[in-house]
Amino acid sequence: MKLELKRRGLAKAATSVIxxxxxxxxxxxxxxxxxxxxFSNAGITAAGPAMDELIxxxxxxxxxxxxxxxxxPSIGIRESYRxxxxxxxxxxxGYTWPAASVLAGYARTGKVAPLDDYxxxxxxxxxxxxxxxxxxxxxxxxxxxxxxxLMGVYxxxxxxxxxxxxxxTTYAEFKxxxxxxxxxxxxxxxxxxxxxxxxxxxxxxxxxxxxxRAGEEKVFFGDEPWRNPKFKLAAxxxxxxxxxxxxxxxxxxxxxxxxxxxxxxxxxxxTITGTWVLQDMARGAKFDLGxxxxxxxxxxxxxxxxxxxxxxxxxxxxxxxxxxxxxASYIDxxxxxxxxxxxxxxxxxxxxxxxxDELKSWETLPVVKDFYTEGLKTPDANFxxxxxTVPESVTQVLYPELQKLIGGETTPDDFLAAMQASWKAAxxxxxxxxx
Amino acid sequence: xxxxxQAWLFVLPxxxxxxxxxxxxxxxxxxYSMFSWDNGSIKAFGGLSNYSRLVSDNVFWTALGxxxxxxxxxxxxxxxxxxxxxxxLAERSPRLVKVMSAVYFLPxxxxxxxxGIIWGWIYNPVFGLLNYLLDMAGLGSWGGxxxxxxxxxxISLNAAGAWTFYGFCILIYLSAIQSIDPSLYEAAxxxxxxxxxxxxxxxxxxxxxxxxxxxxxxAIEAMRFFDxxxxxxxxxxxxxxxxxxxxxxxxxxxxxxxxYAAALSVVLLVIVLLxxxxxxxxxxxx
Amino acid sequence: MTRTSRILQHxxxxxxxxxxxxxxxxxxxxxxxxxxxxxxxxxxxxxPIDFSNFRRVWFESGFSRFIVNSLMISVGSTLLVVLxxxxxxxxxxxxxFRGKEAVFxxxxxxxxxxxxxxxxxxxxxxxxxxxxxxxxxVILPQAAxxxxxxxxxxxxxxxxxxxxxxxxxxxxxxTLFETYVKVVLPVVRxxxxxxxxxxxxxxxxxxxxxxxxxxxxxxxPLTVGAATLQGRYGVDYGGIAAAxxxxxAPIVALFLVLQRSFTRGLTAGAVK
Numbered sequence: 001m002k003l004e005l006k007r008r009g010l011a012k013a014a015t016s017v018i019x020x021x022x023x024x025x026x027x028x029x030x031x032x033x034x035x036x037x038x039f040s041n042a043g044i045t046a047a048g049p050a051m052d053e054l055i056x057x058x059x060x061x062x063x064x065x066x067x068x069x070x071x072x073p074s075i076g077i078r079e080s081y082r083x084x085x086x087x088x089x090x091x092x093x094g095y096t097w098p099a100a101s102v103l104a105g106y107a108r109t110g111k112v113a114p115l116d117d118y119x120x121x122x123x124x125x126x127x128x129x130x131x132x133x134x135x136x137x138x139x140x141x142x143x144x145x146x147x148x149x150l151m152g153v154y155x156x157x158x159x160x161x162x163x164x165x166x167x168x169t170t171y172a173e174f175k176x177x178x179x180x181x182x183x184x185x186x187x188x189x190x191x192x193x194x195x196x197x198x199x200x201x202x203x204x205x206x207x208x209x210x211x212x213r214a215g216e217e218k219v220f221f222g223d224e225p226w227r228n229p230k231f232k233l234a235a236x237x238x239x240x241x242x243x244x245x246x247x248x249x250x251x252x253x254x255x256x257x258x259x260x261x262x263x264x265x266x267x268x269x270x271t272i273t274g275t276w277v278l279q280d281m282a283r284g285a286k287f288d289l290g291x292x293x294x295x296x297x298x299x300x301x302x303x304x305x306x307x308x309x310x311x312x313x314x315x316x317x318x319x320x321x322x323x324x325x326x327x328a329s330y331i332d333x334x335x336x337x338x339x340x341x342x343x344x345x346x347x348x349x350x351x352x353x354x355x356x357d358e359l360k361s362w363e364t365l366p367v368v369k370d371f372y373t374e375g376l377k378t379p380d381a382n383f384x385x386x387x388x389t390v391p392e393s394v395t396q397v398l399y400p401e402l403q404k405l406i407g408g409e410t411t412p413d414d415f416l417a418a419m420q421a422s423w424k425a426a427x428x429x430x431x432x433x434x435x
Numbered sequence: 436x437x438x439x440x441q442a443w444l445f446v447l448p449x450x451x452x453x454x455x456x457x458x459x460x461x462x463x464x465x466x467y468s469m470f471s472w473d474n475g476s477i478k479a480f481g482g483l484s485n486y487s488r489l490v491s492d493n494v495f496w497t498a499l500g501x502x503x504x505x506x507x508x509x510x511x512x513x514x515x516x517x518x519x520x521x522x523x524l525a526e527r528s529p530r531l532v533k534v535m536s537a538v539y540f541l542p543x544x545x546x547x548x549x550x551g552i553i554w555g556w557i558y559n560p561v562f563g564l565l566n567y568l569l570d571m572a573g574l575g576s577w578g579g580x581x582x583x584x585x586x587x588x589x590i591s592l593n594a595a596g597a598w599t600f601y602g603f604c605i606l607i608y609l610s611a612i613q614s615i616d617p618s619l620y621e622a623a624x625x626x627x628x629x630x631x632x633x634x635x636x637x638x639x640x641x642x643x644x645x646x647x648x649x650x651x652x653x654a655i656e657a658m659r660f661f662d663x664x665x666x667x668x669x670x671x672x673x674x675x676x677x678x679x680x681x682x683x684x685x686x687x688x689x690x691x692x693x694x695y696a697a698a699l700s701v702v703l704l705v706i707v708l709l710x711x712x713x714x715x716x717x718x719x720x721x
Numbered sequence: 722m723t724r725t726s727r728i729l730q731h732x733x734x735x736x737x738x739x740x741x742x743x744x745x746x747x748x749x750x751x752x753x754x755x756x757x758x759x760x761x762x763x764x765x766x767x768x769p770i771d772f773s774n775f776r777r778v779w780f781e782s783g784f785s786r787f788i789v790n791s792l793m794i795s796v797g798s799t800l801l802v803v804l805x806x807x808x809x810x811x812x813x814x815x816x817x818f819r820g821k822e823a824v825f826x827x828x829x830x831x832x833x834x835x836x837x838x839x840x841x842x843x844x845x846x847x848x849x850x851x852x853x854x855x856x857x858x859v860i861l862p863q864a865a866x867x868x869x870x871x872x873x874x875x876x877x878x879x880x881x882x883x884x885x886x887x888x889x890x891x892x893x894x895x896t897l898f899e900t901y902v903k904v905v906l907p908v909v910r911x912x913x914x915x916x917x918x919x920x921x922x923x924x925x926x927x928x929x930x931x932x933x934x935x936x937x938x939x940x941x942p943l944t945v946g947a948a949t950l951q952g953r954y955g956v957d958y959g960g961i962a963a964a965x966x967x968x969x970a971p972i973v974a975l976f977l978v979l980q981r982s983f984t985r986g987l988t989a990g991a992v993k
Binding site: 437439441442443444446448449450452453455456457458459460461463464467516519520523533535536537538539540541544545546547548549550552553554556557562563564568598601602603607629630655658659661662665666680684687688693696697700701703704707708710711715 | 726730733734737738740741742743744745747748762763764801804805806808809811812813816817818819820821824827828829830831832833834835836837838839840841842843845846861862864865866868869872897898901922925926928929933943944945947948951958961965968969972973976977980983984987988
Binding site for chain 3: 070071072076080083084086087088089255
């Protein structure tokens with residue numbers, strides 16, 4: 001202690017003494033868990049109020065847990081979290097996106113704690129095998145996923161009626177719908193990719209509908225290269241959409257929010273995005289809002305949609321045992337049935353494991369119910385989200401290469417070649433996530 | 436009178452601050468670049484392997500090219516405008532000079548982040564001012580996604596950068612012109628020289644060192660600007676506005692490859708130190 | 722000068738004045754336009770004038786806090802710079818000591834150092850010092866990065882202090898430090914004001930440093946706050962415009978009031 005006093009200076013020692021004192025008095029009744037999450041009050045994952053309410057509820061029911069919450073905007077949370085980890089300042093409990101691929105990096109370097117024991121203790125049956133795989137690295141579970149993300153097509157029912165359009169059930173019908181909207185002088189699909197990530201979601205959806213889950217797994221977990229006919233069909237399809245006027249002019253310069261505003265402002269008939277903006281969509285739409293699932297693009301692929309987990313709760317490996325235990329019991333509380341109801345009703349966020357029947361009986365917007373009812377119909381065919389599947393180094397190639405692909409700066413072949421090169425480099429460096 | 440030690444005490448506070456937060460981190464960055472990193476943690480000593488990656492890193496070369504283009508564009512536009520406007524202003528009443536130079540300099544007081552946001556909005560393909568004005572003028576077909584098309588992205592961004600910079604050039608040129616002996620201009624006027632001739636034969640040659648200073652200054656700025664790109668395009672579309680600093684930022688923060696980011700940082704440092712050293716040598720010559 | 726060339730010159734002056742002011746005008750318009758006007762065109766006059774954007778940004782998006790943080794960070798860095806740079810500038814201009822050239826060269830090299838290239842290491846250092854996610858953690862490196870320019874400028878300013886003044890003080894028996902405080906500082910006061918303004922301006926505008934060092938919403942300065950507004954609250958141009966104005970209005974006001982000192986500071990290092 002004396003040595004430390006000398007070295008670090010009086011001020012620092014004084015604070016640590018004070019902290020020690022408060023900690024020792026606090027230790028008796030509560031375990032303080034620092035939490036980073038991205039639930040803001042508007043925009044993407046706008047479940048802030050639900051989060052606040054659940055912290056209160058869980059603190060009351062658990063008694064010995066005290067949550068110190070920091071809201072980190074979803075746009076920067078990956079960066080902030082990585083910096084914190086590299087500086088050994090990992091928050092005890094983090095709720096960050098995206099899942100598997102990034103999580104694997106922290107599991108590999110021993111920064112997040114394995115949670116198998118907690119899975120055993122609490123059951124967490126709501127997390128099915130698919131999701132358990134998404135949160136595993138080399139056979140151990142490292143996180144508890146919560147948000148169930150689905151991709152779908154939001155559409156303006158009024159405009160569809162006005163133009164005499166029916167919800168498409170095949171890809172040919174979908175193309176036909178788009179052509180009719182174009183002919184009427186409207187923008188078919190509000191799409192903006194200035195922020196670089198939205199196209200990744202669109203490609204994930206197209207890819208699943210050309211390659212199917214099985215075709216994806218051959219590449220993601222096997223030895224099949226990106227340059228295969230099914231992946232090529234996906235790249236070609238996306239580029240064709242862009243060339244054929246499916247999107248507004250200058251889409252690479254339109255922000256994600258601006259694209260949503262175009263749709264909500266009645267300037268576009270559809271927008272293809274995920275459940276993470278359900279709240280803003282439902283609030284912002286001044287027309288009757290509908291949702292349908294994009295039909296399969298290749299003939300031999302079953303219907304399904306992109307199914308991600310948004311983000312997941314992960315516990316710092318460096319946290320003391322009592323804090324880890326407290327964090328786990330708190331996660332258990334956050335994902336209990338009662339809490340899930342709060343997430344749905346106050347956060348417009350549907351936690352993993354929520355059944356369509358539960359949704360029906362809970363109070364939420366019709367569009368929320370519609371979206372999940374549709375998306376949960378095909379659990380065995382639902383496919384991967386590129387964001388949460390490829391390592392960060394590949395994502396950072398995917399972003400610019402996709403902008404080039406849909407901007408017409410590159411060919412589908414060159415796009416796939418660039419992806420394959422970064423994919424191979426990532427595998428060589430041991431970055432690939434395999435469940 | 437005083438000892439060398441006393442004099443050192445005057446330099447010491449600045450030296451400590453500068454050493455701790457600039458000089459030492461630079462050495463650390465050099466050290467970081469010798470290791471391979473995994474997601475923010477040191478994995479192994481790698482020697483110069485991070486540097487050998489530079490050769491085959493196309494993004495690095497593209498970015499470097501964009502920095503160079505940026506420097507050239509800055510020389511062509513804000514500097515030239517600054518020189519012309521300053522020499523026009525120099526012949527006006529002090530009141531007008533004061534008002535106008537304040538107007539021109541105003542954009543420089545706006546944080547670059549905010550400038551980037553404003554210009555990103557002006558260039559916006561749907562909600563932007565530029566396309567709106569073109570539409571009004573019946574030139575809607577000239578409109579486009581200014582920051583999102585490979586042909587126009589870097590130049591459009593540079594025009595936004597110029598917005599914040601030409602006022603500074605005017606200020607510097609103005610104060611240099613004001614230090615030119617007025618009798619030179621008077622004599623030339625008496626000899627019947629036009630404004631253009633005076634500009635060409637007096638102002639331009641006598642401002643050579645000022646131009647040199649501004650040129651080297653903008654070359655260094657062209658190597659290290661970041662805010663403007665980051666809040667508008669993040670280097671996109673594709674790699675069309677990628678510059679060294681955004682490449683470093685992405686490698687460091689997004690990929691978590693600290694070793695390679697450090698190697699890139701060292702390269703950037705070496706370049707700016709070379710340019711800086713060159714400027715110092717040139718500018719010190721009489 | 723012919724009439725036409727004079728008119729031409731005025732047109733040139735005017736066009737570039739428009740270039741400077743148009744974007745600012747655009748932002749002023751947008752800041753008082755209500756949200757529902759989104760599609761009515763960027764130049765449409767907002768009516769009725771609506772200050773709710775400012776209210777929303779100020780109270781709900783945290784700009785009342787961001788501005789305090791910006792002030793604290795900028796004042797902090799400026800103070801550090803004003804305390805240390807003139808001392809060093811004086812030594813480099815007027816004193817002889819061993820190693821002077823080398824140390825000056827070291828500072829000179831810092832003139833070109835880009836913040837992004839030191840940030841990689843700075844982050845870990847600040848963490849080791851326990852300064853991560855604190856305002857001090859921004860202030861210290863900010864001041865350090867400003868030092869090369871400031872010292873360079875102060876050396877120029879100090880060179881103009883007459884040697885006779887210093888000699889007279891020494892003959893009166895004043896120590897070096899007393900001479901500095903009682904004789905030198907009063908003489909260079911205008912230079913100090915310029916230095917303070919420039920340091921304040923640059924700290925106020927800094928983005929990358931606080932972006933990296935600060936995670937806590939409650940500690941962020943205006944630049945970081947304004948950048949995170951983009952893409953977080955839907956297409957809220959009104960809010961973003963209001964935020965932008967809050968971010969630059971104080972510094973613009975300061976500039977307009979103290980234009981001469983600003984100009985002197987900016988041109989000090991350049992023209993020499």
